[in-house]
Amino acid sequence: MWKFIVRRLMITLPQILLLSVLVFLMAQLMPGDALTGLVDPNLDPATIAEQRERLGLNDPWHVQYIDWIGNALQGDLGQSFRFKVDVTTLIGQRLNNTVWLSLLTLIFTYLIAIPLGITSGRYNDSLRDQMITGYTYIGFATPLFIFALVILWIFGFNFGWFPTGSSVGPGLTPGTLPYIVSRLHHLMLPALSMALITTVNTVQYLRNEIIDTKQKDFILTARAKGASESRVYNRHVFRNSLLPIAALFGFEITGLIGGTVFIETIYSYPGMGLLFMESITQRDYSVVTAVVLLFGVASILGALLSDIILSLVDPRIRIK
Secondary structure, eight states: OHHHHHHHHHHHHHHHHHHHHHHHHHHHHSSSOTTTTTSOTTSOHHHHHHHHHHHTTTSOHHHHHHHHHHHHHTTOOOEETTTTEEHHHHHHHHHHHHHHHHHHHHHHHHHHHHHHHHHHHHTTTSHHHHHHHHHHHHHHHSOHHHHHHHHIIIIIIISOOSOSSSSSOTTOOTTSHHHHHHHHHHHHHHHHHHHHHHHHHHHHHHHHHHHHHHTSHHHHHHHHTTOOHHHHIIIIIHHHHHHHHHHTHHHHHHHHHHHHHHHHHHTTOOSHHHHHHHHHHHTOHHHHHHHHHHHHHHHHHHHHHHHHHHHHHOGGGSOO
16 A cells, blocks of 8 residues: 555656646746736836846746745745735635635535435436436536526525625624634535536446446345345445545545636635636736646645545555
């Protein structure tokens, strides 16, 4: 087991290094640079050129990359010209909101997917299965941003049941019960919007696993020994079908990264996704590179987590 983890880490570290190089090079191709927006464009060109030289912006790209990655490893991701604060501080403020949104989305996803997947798989080809399968087909065909806009219009603007922006009501003291209730109220609609679409993969996967497991020899043997149908499902079918779902946990995290960009922008929810979109439109060079790097690292670590969980569930895939 430890050999497998070490081998995967040896693959993951070069992936992160390559990701950092690609992010830096793409950022170099963006209009402007780290100095854009920090100085008055009406300044004397000689003064601007002196600032560029002082910041090392005239150095070769590989020298700039080494300086950038060295500072990033020390927690220095530069300064945001739009917010006039360190990028590390800014990301720390927004990351908390995105973590809570992703956590609640994951909870909703599994609360919805597991009962639907079990029902669809156990009673396959029935009316219930056809209704659940129809829901998954609609989910596959519906773009997340379109679904989120419709949900926001219906329950946010039309009925007014949920807030249409921000992450908490104004004037509330952090840590108090009204503050916590307000945070949950602001989280409910964006999290549920994303969960209702992202859950369809898990529903279909679980359904197929249950149908496949029902036909295996050990299930037929259990029935032949006289085991009740409820015992067969609870002790054998469900247990063996649910285990591979755990391996999808890491990939769920990866999928949430792209989803939060759309959801947070649509709901004006101040998280990493909204920060990313705002930084692109404002050409906030330092913030864009930092957020893309963090998103990429999270995706790689999510895939690593899935591989580790899957190796625990199915030892056959471990690298010898």
